[in-house]
Amino acid sequence: MTAEIDIYGVYVPTLLALMVLALPLSVVVRRLLAWCGVYSFVWHRGLFDVALYVILLGVLSSTSHWWLP
């Protein structure tokens, strides 16, 4: 259920927490892709990174009901 996340009595919307969570995740994924050499197949790196972040956020949000209480 789309609820809130309790951070020591401060209830923040799940989306905010997911946005923060998606940031380090996207860094990790970017490093991984760079290591694999995927970026040589990328035309516009900045655009690609932004798109990657949005996709990660979407995946986190749509699966949140499985791993969030």
Place this chain on the structure above:
Amino acid sequence: MTVSFRSFVRVLVTLIVVAGAVVAGVELWRHYMDDPWTRDAKVRADVVGVAPDVSGFVSEVLVKDNQTVKAGDILFRIDNARYKIALEQAEATVDQKLATHEQAVRDRDRYDKLTNVVSQQQAEQARATEATAAAAYREAVASRDLAKLNLERTEIKAPVNGVVTNLNLQPGDYIAQGSAKVALVDTDSLRIEGYFEETKLSRINVGDPVRIRLMGQSHDLKGRVVSIAAGIVDRERSDEAGLLANVTPTFSWVRLAQRVPVRIVLDEVPADVKLVAGLTATVQVMNSDGSDKGVRSFLSWR
């Protein structure tokens, strides 16, 4: 050739990822903006302000703070000495009026028998006296009943099932007739009110199942939409200036969706859940078959 093929692949890969991001972004937008859920919901209950029907000193308080009471339980008593005396007085008046009436009946009987001796005027007078005495007797009986009612009303009873809360009443307090002194939270009226944005109202129907999550609780409660408010205040307008409409001449560029209360009744409340009027809840309205309302036009992740 290889260079142009390579750049074609590069553009293609990037565009595919961007297209994926657009899809994910649209889904996120739909979920957070269009789905009928809100974090702005409250547990609510009717609060009865219990007031005495008669004035007087409080002689006895029979409930404790936060005590559960049933409809009809006595909450507190008002000193009834004055009302007992009033009843005694009223009963004496009844006896007096009864005696007067009986005497009037006997007099009238007597005058009726002496038809040839007394004048017609005197006979009529006797009948009128009897009728007046009968009326006075009825009036006295009514006064006595009123005194009895006042005496009964010195015991203040709970009008509904509920919980006495914020009790601040001591024996010896003087309370005036009609002043509310005990707040009784009607536990039969506990419900959830979800304040939904007006933009989401079209997707909420009466009877839809609702998932409710109280703040800080780890499991969901189930409920149903029972009704949607029929009106909220128009904030742009006040009608006080000489009976004419007074519409605010400014109109903000950035507007916020107004909130409309939607009344939700709880289907089942687990025993370990303590419902307190005023608690915050998150509610999500579902389809009547229990599935999410979200628009999943081209993706169906859930």
